Amino acid sequence: MVALVEPTTRLGTLWQSRRILQLLISRDLKVKYASSVLGYVWTILDPLMMAFVYWFVFSVLMERTIGEAPYIVFLLCAMLPWQWTNGVVRGSMRALSKDAKLVRSTSLPREIWVLRTVGSKFVEFLFAIPVLAVFAVFTGAQLHWQVVYFPLAAGIQAVLLTGAGLALAPLATLYGDVPRLMRIVLRLLFYFSPILYGINDIATRFDKDVLGVPIADIYAFVNPLAGIFDLYRMAFFPDQWVGWSAVLFSAVFAVVLLLIGIRVFRRFEGLVLKEI
Amino acid sequence: MSPVIEAEGLGISFRRNRARNQRLRDVVRGRTKSRKGEFWALRDISFQVGAGEAVGLVGGNGQGKSTLLKLIAGVLLPDEGRLKVHGGVAPLIEVTGGFVGDLTARDNIWLTAGLHGLGRRQIAARFDEIVDFAEVGDFLDTPFRHFSSGMKVRLGFSVVTTLDEPIVLVDEVLAVGDRAFREKCYGRMNELLSGGRTLFLVSHNEADLRRFCTRGLYLKAGSLVGDGPLEDALTTYRADVGRRRKKRKAAAAQDPDTGEQRPVEQRPGEQQPGEQRSLEQQPGAQRPVEQRPGEQRPGEPAG
Numbered sequence: 001m002v003a004l005v006e007p008t009t010r011l012g013t014l015w016q017s018r019r020i021l022q023l024l025i026s027r028d029l030k031v032k033y034a035s036s037v038l039g040y041v042w043t044i045l046d047p048l049m050m051a052f053v054y055w056f057v058f059s060v061l062m063e064r065t066i067g068e069a070p071y072i073v074f075l076l077c078a079m080l081p082w083q084w085t086n087g088v089v090r091g092s093m094r095a096l097s098k099d100a101k102l103v104r105s106t107s108l109p110r111e112i113w114v115l116r117t118v119g120s121k122f123v124e125f126l127f128a129i130p131v132l133a134v135f136a137v138f139t140g141a142q143l144h145w146q147v148v149y150f151p152l153a154a155g156i157q158a159v160l161l162t163g164a165g166l167a168l169a170p171l172a173t174l175y176g177d178v179p180r181l182m183r184i185v186l187r188l189l190f191y192f193s194p195i196l197y198g199i200n201d202i203a204t205r206f207d208k209d210v211l212g213v214p215i216a217d218i219y220a221f222v223n224p225l226a227g228i229f230d231l232y233r234m235a236f237f238p239d240q241w242v243g244w245s246a247v248l249f250s251a252v253f254a255v256v257l258l259l260i261g262i263r264v265f266r267r268f269e270g271l272v273l274k275e276i
Numbered sequence: 277m278s279p280v281i282e283a284e285g286l287g288i289s290f291r292r293n294r295a296r297n298q299r300l301r302d303v304v305r306g307r308t309k310s311r312k313g314e315f316w317a318l319r320d321i322s323f324q325v326g327a328g329e330a331v332g333l334v335g336g337n338g339q340g341k342s343t344l345l346k347l348i349a350g351v352l353l354p355d356e357g358r359l360k361v362h363g364g365v366a367p368l369i370e371v372t373g374g375f376v377g378d379l380t381a382r383d384n385i386w387l388t389a390g391l392h393g394l395g396r397r398q399i400a401a402r403f404d405e406i407v408d409f410a411e412v413g414d415f416l417d418t419p420f421r422h423f424s425s426g427m428k429v430r431l432g433f434s435v436v437t438t439l440d441e442p443i444v445l446v447d448e449v450l451a452v453g454d455r456a457f458r459e460k461c462y463g464r465m466n467e468l469l470s471g472g473r474t475l476f477l478v479s480h481n482e483a484d485l486r487r488f489c490t491r492g493l494y495l496k497a498g499s500l501v502g503d504g505p506l507e508d509a510l511t512t513y514r515a516d517v518g519r520r521r522k523k524r525k526a527a528a529a530q531d532p533d534t535g536e537q538r539p540v541e542q543r544p545g546e547q548q549p550g551e552q553r554s555l556e557q558q559p560g561a562q563r564p565v566e567q568r569p570g571e572q573r574p575g576e577p578a579g
Contacts, residue, residue: 019395023391027376030379031378040482102373104346104370104374105370105371106351106367106374107349107350107365107367108391273352274290274352
């Protein structure tokens with residue numbers, strides 16, 4: 001019985017349901033691409049337009065003083081994983097209410113509805129990578145061996161997003177304030193994350209210490225996305241690298257958030273089931 | 277015989293109003309238990325069901341029958357007590373819930389059967405049987421949203437009853453569908469029962485209950501007031517309903533009205549003190565009759 005099993009067996013049932021998770025993710029893609037004519041174009045249009053606007057503003061209108069050339073590649077390296085983050089945060093808040101009937105009629109481990117969001121947004125992220133590749137080829141950006149860190153970065157981000165999604169899914173279903181709050185948080189997070197700029201830009205602009213710690217380090221230690229995006233960016237811009245400590249912080253933060261997410265989810269699960 | 281379902285002091289509470297934001301305040305203050313407006317849809321429910329038993333749930337609307345079924349299905353979690361269900365459950369509750377309107381019937385069968393735990397090969401082997409039983413062979417490539425409500429339920433019933441789960445939960449699905457399909461459903465249910473499945477049936481139809489069930493659980497106001505042979509449960513239920521009707525008549529006779537014919541605004545006795553409403557009840561199912569058709573307040577315009 002789901003309600004009474006120990007956490008370990010619960011993880012076990014979740015593992016047994018991985019085929020169903022696969023099914024849900026492929027259904028998401030199927031529905032997404034079956035219900036619109038442009039299908040795949042929608043997946044890449046949003047990050048593409050965003051990147052285009054910022055590229056135009058920062059590198060055509062203004063003289064670019066942040067990031068590195070080719071700026072469009074620099075942007076996309078972090079813009080695509082940002083889209084993943086954005087998609088999961090928004091999607092997980094609707095994960096339990098959107099398919100309420102399904103949630104109510106199957107006794108699957110309920111975490112699966114969050115994992116499904118993380119998974120299908122990840123697939124969309126992967127689908128958008130060819131855009132980056134095309135721009136890299138056109139602008140002559142050099143791909144470095146550091147591209148092998150991609151799975152590590154994606155792994156840490158997946159843990160982080162799962163934790164956030166598990167906490168947000170029940171809370172957003174129960175409390176209408178949560179989605180509104182998160183919309184603001186997401187907007188702030190976009191500008192506070194190293195997407196339009198790199199951690200190095202912080203270091204050169206604010207070359208000061210606070211209590212003996214450089215401001216850039218503090219920046220990287222406050223936002224777990226910083227280390228992750230930095231790791232992604234290494235594939236094209238190894239000079240942006242600020243060291244493993246930021247990545248390590250991201251990883252620790254991700255695991256802690258996952259544990260919190262699991263607890264929050266368990267705590268509110270029963271309540272959510274009554275409400276949907 | 278070891279029990280497949282064990283319930284011990286089972287209880288679940290709902291809130292009367294859905295004031296979510298109020299509760300956020302409670303959470304911030306660390307106050308999440310025992311608020312006003314909370315009521316127990318089920319409380320102190322204890323029973324055991326052995327393998328192969330066929331149990332009928334008896335009781336009026338809003339007395340907790342469907343809630344109990346959902347707890348057993350694992351789609352609601354109890355707030356107190358323990359519930360152990362040994363083995364998988366095939367829930368014939370909201371049977372059409374898993375279907376997606378935009379996808380074809382074919383895709384939907386694969387998806388829903390998969391969501392209920394059938395593997396690829398198993399679905400392939402049973403696909404034709406599912407389609408035949410639901411009689412949707414000509415519409416396999418039609419989007420599900422174009423299906424009639426009867427076809428939707430047939431498909432849902434067909435998919436869920438092909439599952440191998442040892443416990444089958446049925447909530448009023450037999451009431452839908454035309455006569456021919458109902459006969460088929462009866463046949464399928466008998467097959468399941470003779471295959472040694474454990475059955476839980478919620479129905480207001482005594483004939484249906486008698487047809488399948490040997491044991492009856494009588495739920496009243498969220499408590500288990502009767503557990504025994506089905507006939508006993510039905511008798512008690514009928515006696516209760518009769519007593520209530522009598523009370524109502526007596527109350528109506530005592531009405532010290534001054535000749536004016538008052539419309540029945542709320543039937544006394546229908547809403548007994550302590551009688552609870554459950555959130556999952558059908559709209560209008562238990563709502564007190566505010567105005568009977570044909571009866572009008574004096575002075576009120578007709579129509």
